[in-house]
Amino acid sequence: MEISRRNFLSAVSATAVIVGSPSVLRAAAPPPRSASTKPPSTTGRSLIGTSIEPGIFKNLALSLVNYRSSPGYAYPAILDENNYPTSTPAATIGATIFFPTNLAPSTPMVLKWSGLATILMLRGAPGFVVTSGAGFVSGGTNFNLTAVGTNGRIVFTFAGATPSQVAFGFPAGAKYSGLSNLVLCRLSDEAAIDQATTPEEMFDDNYVATYRTLNPRIVRPMGWTNPNFGNVSQARYIAPWRTAINLSAQRWAPGAWAGTTSGTNDYTCASQKDATKSYVDGEMIQLQFGNANTSRTITVNSGARGAVPVLAGSGGGTCQPLNIGQIAANSLATLTYDAVLGAFLWQVDGQTGCIPYELQIAFANRINADYWCNFSASMDDASIASITRLVRDKLNSNLKAYFELGNEVWNWSFPVTPWANAKGVALGFPSDNGRQFFGWHALRFRQVMGLVTSNWAPRQSDQLKRVMAFQAFGGVGATTNYELQGADLSGAVYPKYAAKGFPNYNAAPNRPIDYCDVLSYATYYSGAQCVNFDGNYLRVGAAAIAGLLAAADDYATAVPTKMASALAFLDNDIRTGTLATGTAGSETLLALNSGANRGVGIYPAWEAVAKTFDKPVACYEGGHESWYPSAATCTALGISTTYGGSDGKIAKLLEAYKQSDTFAILVRDQISQFMAQPHSQTPAWLLVPGKNQWGLSSGDSYAPKYKSWDALVNFNKQSTNK
Secondary structure: OOOOOOOOOOHHHOOOOOOOOHHHHHHHOOOOOOOOOOOOOOOOOOEEEOOOOOOOEOOHHHHOEEEEOOOOOOHHHHEOOOOOEOOOOOOOEEEEEEOOOOOOOOOOEEEEEEEEEEEEEEOOOOOEEEEEOHHHEOOOOOOEEEEEEEOOEEEEEEOOOOOOEEEEEEOOOOOOEEEEEEEEEEHHHHHHHHHOOOHHHHEOHHHHHHHHHHOOOEEEOHHHHOOOOOOOOOHHHOOOOOOOOOOOOOEOOHHHEEEEOEOOOEEEEOOOOOOOOOOOOOOEEEEEEOOOOOOOOOEEEEOOOOEEEEEEOOOOOOOOEOOOOOOOOOEEEEEEEEOOOOEEEEEEOOEOOOOOHHHHHHHHHHHOOEEEEEEOOOOOHHHHHHHHHHHHHHOOOOOOEEEEEOOOOOOOOOOHHHHHHHHHHHOOOOOHHHHHHHHHHHHHHHHHHHHHHHHHOOOOHHHEEEEEEOOOOOOHHHHHHHHHOOOOOOOOOOHHHHHOOOOOOOOOOOOHHHHOOEEEOOEEEOOOOOOOOHHHHHHHOOHHHHHHHHHHHHHHOOOHHHHHHHHHHHHHHHHHOEOOOOOEOOOOHHHHHHHOOOOOOHHHHHHHHHHHHOOOEEOOOEEEOOOOOOHHHHHHHOOOHHHOOOOOHHHHHHHHHHOOHHHHHHHHHHHHHHHOOOOEEEOEEOOOOOOOOOOOEOOOOOOOEOHHHHHHHHHHHHHHHO
């Protein structure tokens, strides 16, 4: 894909789309097409992804996001291993807690904690109604709730409607001692939370029920690990699953805290508590920069172990020198040491949020789905080994484990790709055909899957699935040669590679493909005119989407015949559409099946590769992703802004289409096309929650579902019954 889909960590921030009444939509829908009469050949059900969203856990406090304090305050210095404050904060440490849509008004809620604390929940009018524990409440409750004391417990309801969110914090100047076990939950869930002893018991039962209804073959919680933008290099610093307050928010590790730097540009700091004698690959240092950088040439010397250059980590300009002033005075950051680059990678704030792997495994156990494990691309060997053993020991014995290194390490929209490319440059790989990032990813894949293999025993080998994922629209020859077969992984050819001591992995039985059990790519599809991102609308231009604009106008008339015609246009656009200029769509169902790749199609091209290596194909992501342009893009295109945005004409047309039976048939037809390939095993859909290009629902995982949900539920049910 030229433009990647983004990592949606919180679906609740999306804006709702306004549509007509369901009765009008049903009346206007065109007659459903006949689905393929040949049932899809399948060895299993679909894959589904996840994202960080409200309502995952019974304890709603565990879903807090944006955990931070005032700029310039080194608050990590007072946080314990579970990221609770241990002493009086100089500034408020706050977060946001979002609530799921199934939290009914007037639901009795509990806020409680162990130890001495002051806790703020800021909502505004109409505030809170306290029914028990008033002795722990300070001040009025018409706007906000301030809870103070030792081992407190308050029962309350929200006055009026349930808010979508509250600001949550530990206020400046308050006293803290032994704070732990903070719970915000429905009163009905309190006993279950208190009695829970396993990670499986932490999940909200309704959340589990949603995914059990879908009944996927595989769950891929990539959105819970955030490998695209992540800096999780050591598993020991991921939040403790049983006791931490911020399971999904950024994290500060006391063992990695090095205090405040001295100097400017050539910075010095103390060693962190967990420092070794010399820097090691993947080492994490968290600190506060005392002064802003006034040069692009920056070094950090931690504990007198030597000055190391600092390069940008996740974000723009990854692996490039930082801009002047990019490090602000008194700013917080995390540094990750990269031995190949001989540099620290700087990332503002803490370690990227990553829901603990114990909980990921437990969720797969709860919904009885195979578990797809994404390793952060920067993880060190010890972390790979420990996580593999954790999966081996904790995943239910009837389930398989799929292991993938990173996510889309070919996608230049994500920092992981320029980082991989920089590693390939450092090893001397050529720049043509993506060989630098292919080369590094192939090397690290072979190393990681070797570790996975050796740490999987004594569990059954047929339950281990090592996944090589690649770009569906990428070059088949380059991917096959440099990624799958590791053609450049030779010290005899590349002296820099040899100097690092890496073995040759370019010949069987030690190529990356020899340590791969499953090939994987993403099957996203969208219309020729109703494309997926603003960038693609700008690329094709206004003249090319004339048919879409006319269809949106027709649907807006509310005349049933015109509405039906508009929906039929959209269906055809996604299936076999062309631009108004006559160019065939590049991501339609037709393109994936037979039009793309110079007329070969996506599925047949990779089927030929799968046949060559005799490997099954399981999609790592996929699904329909047509979307509306923003109002700003409409202006740039020179068309009316009434077409753009979440309440625009194109959005309303799309919403109606996704609620139609015609859409369900399209989804099943796409799955049938993919599954018709002999080596295809598992189709995929990115995630359940919307509003976004990819969701199966109209909001969070509890919100009303689109017809794509029905299509996947029926497909999984039929596959189960075969």
